[in-house]
Every structure is written in structure tokens, then in C-alpha cells.
Amino acid sequence: MEPKHGGGNIFDRPxxxxxxxGPFIAYFDxxxxxxxxxxxxxxxxxxxADSRAEKTIRYICMNTPEKLxxxxxxxxxxxxxxxxxxxxxxxxxxINPLAGQPETDLRAVGHRREYGAATKGEYGPVIWTGLCxxxxxxxxxxxxxxxxxxxxxxxxxxxxQPAERIARKQPLRERAQSALDExxxxxxxxxxxxxxxxLSSAVNALIKKRGQKELSHDTIxxxxxxxx
Numbered sequence: 001m002e003p004k005h006g007g008g009n010i011f012d013r014p015x016x017x018x019x020x021x022g023p024f025i026a027y028f029d030x031x032x033x034x035x036x037x038x039x040x041x042x043x044x045x046x047x048x049a050d051s052r053a054e055k056t057i058r059y060i061c062m063n064t065p066e067k068l069x070x071x072x073x074x075x076x077x078x079x080x081x082x083x084x085x086x087x088x089x090x091x092x093x094x095i096n097p098l099a100g101q102p103e104t105d106l107r108a109v110g111h112r113r114e115y116g117a118a119t120k121g122e123y124g125p126v127i128w129t130g131l132c133x134x135x136x137x138x139x140x141x142x143x144x145x146x147x148x149x150x151x152x153x154x155x156x157x158x159x160x161q162p163a164e165r166i167a168r169k170q171p172l173r174e175r176a177q178s179a180l181d182e183x184x185x186x187x188x189x190x191x192x193x194x195x196x197x198x199l200s201s202a203v204n205a206l207i208k209k210r211g212q213k214e215l216s217h218d219t220i221x222x223x224x225x226x227x228x
Contacts, residue, residue, distance in 0.1 A: 024082075026105075027070065027116025027131035028097040030138055031057060032171055037142070050171070054095070060141060062087045068141045072118065072128035073102065085118075085128065093118040093127070097171070098178045100129040111211025114171065176215050176223035179203045188224045196221055 031053050038056075039049035060068045070090075071082040085093070100117025116131030180188055183202055188194075194202075196217065204214040221227040 023135055024071070024132040025135045025138055026114070027095065027100075027133070028114035028171070030133050031097055034142060058090065058095075061085070062090045068133065068137060070131055070133060072100075072116070072131040074128060075126050082130070082132070085131075092120055094120075094122045094124070095131070098174055099126070100131055102130040105130075113210075113212070114175070172215055172219050173223045175207065175212065176203055176220045179206045180220075180224055182206065188226075191226065196226065199224060199226075 031050070034053040034056065035046060035050040038044060038052050039046050042049070044052070057068070057070075061070050065084075065087055070085040072085055073080065074083055077083065096117045096119065098114045101113060101115040105115065106112065115129075117126055118128035118131060119126050180203060183206060188199070200215075200217045200220045203220045207214060218227060
């Protein structure tokens with residue numbers, strides 16, 4: 001039986017392990033939490049940990065759906081109820097963790113936030129929105145259960161990254177990239193046309209309008225490809 005849910009029980013930045021928060025957790029929140037967990041446990045830079053988290057979630061959902069199943073709203077489905085994303089469906093999906101917030105969640109939290117949407121291939125049409133997991137099943141997979149995920153050939157972490165690099169979160173750069181894409185759909189202009197400070201100001205103005213925290217100048221420049 002497929003659970004019915006309109007998104008209103010998913011609060012902003014929920015406590016993953018707290019069932020009182022609500023029965024479902026947004027894809028972005030689940031992946032973000034898992035990335036931080038991997039980063040702390042294995043001393044990996046957060047960018048690498050985020051990549052591992054994405055691959056681990058995909059692997060488990062595709063190979064052992066009885067342990068973890070992703071849910072979402074099919075774009076073309078008028079029923080407006082959550083449907084399970086099957087392993088066969090996962091095969092051709094590309095997940096955008098920044099988009100896909102249900103309108104009911106927007107009304108519940110009062111502002112735009114990251115959630116989870118899926119397209120057919122990286123640049124294809126949106127097929128799924130409101131991507132999420134059953135909180136109890138997610139916790140069983142990664143907290144109380146094994147949750148080992150796919151075999152990995154990641155070498156042992158080398159403590160060569162400065163502490164400030166390890167603490168920097170990839171989702172922040174993705175948030176900056178999302179704002180840049182909206183502001184400059186034809187590509188980020190060069191530094192002659194739009195200076196670094198002007199670029200940062202424009203991005204943060206849009207992010208503030210979305211009800212999100214402003215980003216650092218470095219994060220915005222890295223997202224724009226102006227700094228490594």
C-alpha cells in the first residue's frame with residue numbers, strides 16, 4: 001500500500017532520527033545528513049562524502065528496495081499522492097537535490113528550500129518531484145541497520161585538505177549554482193561585464209528573496225567558475 005502524503009509533515013532541516021518530526025524526510029535532507037555522517041566517520045572532504053552519499057542511496061534503492069525505497073510525486077499523475085520509485089525507474093533518472101519542493105511543504109515552512117526532483121537524464125524533462133524517504137526505513141538503513149551501501153574503491157582518506165575545506169559543504173555551492181542559473185540562463189557573464197562583488201551581490205539578493213541564508217563570496221565565485 002502506498003502512503004499518502006502532501007509534504008506538510010516535512011519541516012525545514014528535520015532531525016533525521018526523530019520520528020516526531022514527521023514520517024517522511026526530503027531527499028536533499030537525507031543525502032545532506034548522510035554526507036555529513038560519512039565525512040565525519042571516514043574523515044573525507046564533504047565534496048567526496050556527498051558523492052559517496054548520492055551513490056550509496058542510489059545503489060541501495062536499485063539493488064535492495066526492501067531496505068530503502070524512494071518516494072515522489074509523478075509529474076504527470078493527477079492523483080497527487082506519493083508513488084514508489086522502482087529500481088527499474090531509477091536506472092534512467094538524474095536527481096536534482098535543489099528542486100522539487102511540493103507546494104504543501106512551501107506553505108508549511110513559508111519559504112523555498114531544497115527538496116529533490118528527478119529528470120530523464122541530466123537535461124531531460126522533470127518526471128518526479130517531492131522526492132523523499134520514509135523516515136523510519138531510512139533510519140533503519142543507515143542508523144540502526146548495516147547501511148553499508150555499494151562496494152567502494154575510495155582510497156584511505158589523506159589528511160591533506162585544510163580543515164576549512166573539509167567543513168565546506170557542497171550543497172552550498174549547488175545553492176549558488178541554482179541562483180546563477182536563474183540569474184544568467186545563458187551563462188555567467190565575464191568579469192568585465194559583471195565584477196565579482198556585483199555577482200555576489202546579485203546572487204545573495206536572490207537567495208535572500210528565497211528565504212535562505214546568504215553565501216560567502218568564495219562559494220559564489222567557485223560556483224561561477226571564477227575560482228578553484
